[in-house]
Amino acid sequence: MQLKSQPAVLRRRLIAASCALLTTSATRSQEAPEGGFVGRLLKEWQLESALAYYHENGRVQAIEPVVSASHDYDDGGNVSFNFTFDSLSGSSPNGALPSRAAQTFASPSAQSFATARRLYNVAPGNLPADPHYSDARAAFGGSWTLPLERLTRVTLGGKLSIEDDFYSGTFNAAIAHDFNDKNTTLSFGISDEADVIKPIGNTPVPLSNYAAFDKEGNKSKNGVAALLGLTQVMNRYWLAQLNVTADRFSGYLNDPYKIVSVLDAGGNTTGYIYENRPEVRTRRSVYLENRVGGARASAGLSLRYMTDTWGIRSQTAQVNLRWWAAGRQQYIEPTVRWYHQTAADFFQPWLPNTTAPATQFISADSRLANFHALTYGVKYGFDLSDKLHRGGIRAHRTRRVLSADTQHQHCDAGLAAGTRSVSEPEGRPGAVRLQLLGA
């Protein structure tokens, strides 16, 4: 769908790299020189920035600044770049279950308990989590849209992402064609991704004994994806989009830092093994989005259904409502998102010590469990009086709840006697995030 997003005047000039100083930055950009390279840059490129802060109670926290720049050409083409930096730190669950007895673990860099630089102890009844978790990611992406003719355009894009233990490169290409007086757009795209995984302390051998520190070299995985999309203008106030996607990832799909508790018949922890996931995963999804708008309000409703070859099925629904104040210089936008997924076929919170895990697939990663999550939040946005700059702030809160059957599995393991049950895998009351925006 080729739609003009904003009056051209709103697309100009720079705000700031940091949203924490939105007003100040906007003022500075207005004072930027009109001539020269910088002046042209500020006039011809639209820059957006955001700073997100994410916090899980007692767990990880993340800070994520994002900057993007885009430029529209007169012929309908567009070029854009974006840069993201993530910094995560805090405490991350390692997959093991709480135990009646105290538990001791080594940080991933360790090659043995005796030589480990960092050991961490977990009190009886507490969920084991590595308190020294930290990671940083820098990602740079770009895309280039060029019109082939009046109704057809091609977009080429790429992304590079670097972390301490993960390197990723992605290339994508898409073609879109307008029909029906530009009221209908059909698009098709493909994507190819290549990743290298270099776990801290090397890659643990799947299903190996945690205490044996049986490690091997770097791993890789590859992914291909295809997307078919249809966008339809229904009427002056209503736009609908339907996407069908499929992707296939193959290679090393484990989380190298996740382990599984091994329990005896009495529910006592006797050891741990590293998880083992299938080396191929194919996913299919259907996504429907509707946008409805009026003079002072608009609404977005999106629905997604996904299924994969690991046995996971998920449903997602999200609603956004935006109300503009008189003069259309301020708006408020509440959001509600509901998500549910079934567990992967091989998800298992613990393994009986009577079972030999020679070839089976197993993971206790709560992200593969049966759970639902409810996110609700609100965004306040505003245009500055010069009509050239925008700003905003968002706040969201998420609550994730494991399904009752998974909680029962924990109880079956005799853990009900623990000082607290494992009812939520990702933070007890949930997670909150704050975000500042500027453009």
Place this chain on the structure above:
Amino acid sequence: MRVRTSLIALAVGSVLLAGCSSVGVKPWQRDILSRSDMRPDGAGLDDAIDEHLYFSKEASSGGRSFGGGGCGCN
């Protein structure tokens, strides 16, 4: 029974086709549709940040666009 089903299908199909004939707008009627809040990709960085967060916490991703990773967080 089959005839009745066919008639119902024909009636429903006719209504849908009649509806489709009025779908769409003329170029001068795109004032509301041209706003960023009416574009599926209009949220820009908001969507990018949300997608990354949900990707790191859930087994699903994508839909609006490609659901690739580019991140070792999941």
